[in-house]
Amino acid sequence: MGMCIVDRTVNVFVTHTPDVKVVTTKYAENAVELVRTDYETPFGNLHTLHQPAGFTFWRKKYIFSGPEDYKKLIFLIDNERYEPNYKAHIRAQELLGDDGLARGTIGSEPLQVLYRDLMGAEQFGLEWMDHRDDCIKLYEACVRAVRRRYPVLANSSAEVFNYGGNFTVEMMGPKVFKEYYMPHYAEAAELLHRTGKLIGSHFDGNCKLIAQLLAESSLDYIEAFTPAPDTDMTLADAVAAWPNKAIWINYPSSVHLRSLDQIAKTTRDLLEAAKNHPGFVVGITEDMPEDRWEQNLLTIMETMGAYCEREDT
Numbered sequence: 001m002g003m004c005i006v007d008r009t010v011n012v013f014v015t016h017t018p019d020v021k022v023v024t025t026k027y028a029e030n031a032v033e034l035v036r037t038d039y040e041t042p043f044g045n046l047h048t049l050h051q052p053a054g055f056t057f058w059r060k061k062y063i064f065s066g067p068e069d070y071k072k073l074i075f076l077i078d079n080e081r082y083e084p085n086y087k088a089h090i091r092a093q094e095l096l097g098d099d100g101l102a103r104g105t106i107g108s109e110p111l112q113v114l115y116r117d118l119m120g121a122e123q124f125g126l127e128w129m130d131h132r133d134d135c136i137k138l139y140e141a142c143v144r145a146v147r148r149r150y151p152v153l154a155n156s157s158a159e160v161f162n163y164g165g166n167f168t169v170e171m172m173g174p175k176v177f178k179e180y181y182m183p184h185y186a187e188a189a190e191l192l193h194r195t196g197k198l199i200g201s202h203f204d205g206n207c208k209l210i211a212q213l214l215a216e217s218s219l220d221y222i223e224a225f226t227p228a229p230d231t232d233m234t235l236a237d238a239v240a241a242w243p244n245k246a247i248w249i250n251y252p253s254s255v256h257l258r259s260l261d262q263i264a265k266t267t268r269d270l271l272e273a274a275k276n277h278p279g280f281v282v283g284i285t286e287d288m289p290e291d292r293w294e295q296n297l298l299t300i301m302e303t304m305g306a307y308c309e310r311e312d313t
Helices: 067-078 086-099 110-119 121-130 132-154 169-180 182-193 208-216 235-241 253-257 260-274 293-312
Strands: 005-007 013-016 021-029 032-041 044-053 056-061 081-084 100-102 104-107 160-165 198-202 221-225 246-250 280-283
Touching: 005 086, 013 132, 032 067, 044 067, 067 132, 081 132, 086 100, 104 132, 110 121, 110 132, 110 169, 121 132, 132 182, 160 182, 160 221, 169 182, 169 208, 182 198, 208 235, 221 235, 221 280, 235 246, 235 260, 253 260, 260 280, 260 293
Parallel strands: 005 100, 104 160, 160 198, 198 221, 221 246, 246 280
Antiparallel strands: 013 081, 021 032, 032 044, 044 056
């Protein structure tokens, strides 16, 4: 029926740290499976603790514990080396054939690495206020790291790359987005566009406060945009705000709980809102109820097929 499978599991590069020993230990505590990863750096040790949860995980401990960890983390990030993983990515695309896309990833935006990957929201907020200079030094290490990845990405066979995402405007604000996020989209886009590649980012939260900035950004597409009722923008709002961007939506998660008739109506409404937009993709980037995914997907696809048939005539 034309549905596309997006494979995000095989990247075009692999990461290793030649001067940092990394040890991963799996164990159970009170029947809960846990994974601890230890990093041995010349400035001291770091560790994380994760609880596996299907295709994702819960962070039980971030790698950053306090100000004493800045030097350790900067050394760890500066020590990262990125080697091409082209054959694995090419093979993944070959296996998908015309049924899917093996999408590449750039990684998180440099400041997003601190906020989401290293510290967590609360700790990052405290560090940003109390130890701004150290935060900036760690941010600059993340900038150096992503710049080392760019040549590997540009020379790969991947045609589409996501650059980070999950920006939380309620916490970070438009000013931070403009100063610390948009320049990196521009830099990556300039390099990737030279080899004919597309770049987008994952925005599934509230976007109204940064809608104009997204329109001005160098991103080719806005991925995972989730229309109202799940966020503060409708698809019509997005179409009006981003006339020159492809809009790759996440079908509103709350709608998956509704009746099939309501799902069909929502699908028609979405298609109607986007029918004059030059680039529109209906995607699903969140979990669907286990007992509903098949019938929901069939309803969405059948409704889209009937709508497009009607529009063609």
